[in-house]
Amino acid sequence: MSIQTALTTEFPELSKLTRDDLEDLLTDPAYFQAIFHTLPKVKELYQSQAELGLANETIANQNLALQDGLYRLRSETKDAFDEAKTLEARWAELQREQKEIYQRFTPQFLLMRLRHATTAQDDLSETVASAFVRSTSSETAATPAGGKEVDDFVKEFRELRKTYHKRVMWGDQWAGGKVAWRDYE
Structure with missing residues (x-):
């Protein structure tokens, strides 16, 4: 199978181009870009990429909207943890005092x-x-x-x-x- 046949099988849109056009396509980067961006598969790929970008942007905006609540929750959790540690230390102190009292x-x-x-x-x-x-x-x-x-x-x-x-x-x-x-x- 020749390169031209393989290329036209993969990209049927290129079958309309002559051999000279195909050679120009390989040697002229501007011509290549112009043809490349008109291909339906490429357009479809760019469209998918744009949709994914928008979806990522939407998710990022949702995450940013949750950010303040998460920071507040993190602060509350840290405060609760610190209070629990303080109470745990107080508990140990009270147990020690109780043991001393019971010792009598x-x-x-x-x-x-x-x-x-x-x-x-x-x-x-x-x-x-x-x-x-x-x-x-x-x-x-x-x-x-x-x-x-x-x-x-x-x-x-x-x-x-x-x-x-x-x-x-x-x-x-x-x-x-x-x-x-x-x-x-």
């Missing part, structure tokens, strides 16, 4: 406080007794201790020792496994 109410901590309070109560009652003994021994043998002072001491000492023995009993019950603690964690 664990069975081990409460038992330790009971033991310290028991020891402190014993020391206090002994201090009151020692002070009373010192005050009565410093008086002369000729002056007996006043009955009211002894009654006040006995009443105070008795209350202090009562509290001490209650705490000892609670500690003994704990040691005997008779105390049940509920966990609130």
